[in-house]
Amino acid sequence: MSTAEFRRHGYALVDWIADYLDTVEQKPVRSEVSPGAIRALIPEHAPEEPEAFADIMADLDRVVMPGITHWQSPNWFAYFPTNSSPPSVLAELAAAGLGVQGMIWSTSPAATEIEAVVLDWLVDLLGLPETWKMTGPGGGVIQMSASDSTHTALVVARHTRNVPIDQQVVYASNQAHSSIEKGA
Incomplete structure (x- = not known):
């Protein structure tokens, strides 16, 4: 074309x-x-x-x-x-149109730095501690969807404790996002 x-x-x-x-x-x-x-x-x-x-x-x-x-x-x-x-x-x-691959700074400095600034804005808007900012020991990554966010949270929860997976439990109501049951 x-x-x-x-x-x-x-x-x-x-x-x-x-x-x-x-x-x-x-x-x-x-x-x-x-x-x-x-x-x-x-x-x-x-x-x-x-x-x-x-x-x-x-x-x-x-x-x-x-x-x-x-x-x-x-x-x-x-x-x-x-x-x-x-x-x-x-x-x-x-x-x-730009075909941005913002996975790490060298693949797209603009996308990576804009993401960091937006995450810092969210820290301020939500009243979270300054340590959650990208300039501190915290930081984060913008996820593509609620499903990706839920999956990431569940993976982190699984690996933060040394508990066998068959002994782990996720509590959620019937109003929870569908990805919770899928990811658990």
Whole structure:
């Protein structure tokens, strides 16, 4: 894809997302398809040739949208609040476009240092001790999701004590995130 095509397709996709956000309140919050309905719309075998971008855009409406639970709807009240906003979508676009691999400082000084500053801001906002800051003995890592955060916490808990795994217990209510049962 040339950069000219990238621009043209990018504008089309941003317009599609904006149109979606403008109309999401009018859509049923939960998908109305039955299990297997989306799979039935997808070819059994992977394509051997690339699809035209217009066909991919059409598939968003024909294949993807019928199976979407509309988390962005103002009528959505399940699990937790929306996980996206127009500014965050643009930030994701910038991050994806840069192809940042921020695992250590040398792979992306900008991502690593911004992460450290944001974590320090969180320490301040939450009123945590200064020792939790990146400039102290504390620090941390921004996790990608609630599931990743839960998994990390459970792994740390498992390895902090010298207790056989079959003797460890996790207590959680039936309102806990689904990743707790999976990770425990």
